[in-house]
Amino acid sequence: MKGAYIMNEFNKRYLDFCKPFIDAIKDVYSTMMSTELKPGAPKIKQGSISHGEFSSIMGINGTYEGANEKKGFRGSLTLSWPEAVYLKSAGAMLMEEFSEYNDEIADVGMEICNITMGNAKKILSQQGYLIEMSIPTSVKGKDHEIKAQDGIVTIATPLDSELGTFYIELSYEDYQL
Numbered sequence: 001m002k003g004a005y006i007m008n009e010f011n012k013r014y015l016d017f018c019k020p021f022i023d024a025i026k027d028v029y030s031t032m033m034s035t036e037l038k039p040g041a042p043k044i045k046q047g048s049i050s051h052g053e054f055s056s057i058m059g060i061n062g063t064y065e066g067a068n069e070k071k072g073f074r075g076s077l078t079l080s081w082p083e084a085v086y087l088k089s090a091g092a093m094l095m096e097e098f099s100e101y102n103d104e105i106a107d108v109g110m111e112i113c114n115i116t117m118g119n120a121k122k123i124l125s126q127q128g129y130l131i132e133m134s135i136p137t138s139v140k141g142k143d144h145e146i147k148a149q150d151g152i153v154t155i156a157t158p159l160d161s162e163l164g165t166f167y168i169e170l171s172y173e174d175y176q177l
Helices: 009-033 083-094 108-125
Strands: 054-065 070-081 129-133 137-140 153-161 164-176
Touching (some): 009 070, 009 153, 070 108, 083 108, 083 164
Antiparallel strands (some): 054 070, 054 129, 054 137, 070 164
């Protein structure tokens, strides 16, 4: 069937890989910003245009060791905020109000991304993942592109809150060692 989603071992592993990131970002917003996040339905991202004007990105790679297999994997974590949501998130985190982007809040997105990755890494290490992370980077500007490596699927999940809606995107591919 064209377009049918078939649950196989890779797809199950991908979904299991994504859950700790959702839990981690929810914890970051709850702990650091006293804000509850409500994840929406995850979807396969089409195209490379960001979901907002501000994005923070971290590359991920490493190995996965399950009961009967050992595989390498690679991918990325991206958080993407519309400008208003980024400003409100930075304000909630720093306990100030911001009406425009400035140097004081330039690193907030990368900090949120880094903490999210660290918290997810703790959970994933208990599930057989040995993860190496890159240093987070940020991109700003309307309609900027975030391209996953060729052949890698990206799952985008909207996160709703009183601050507004932003997205978490996870790319993941495993391969034989």
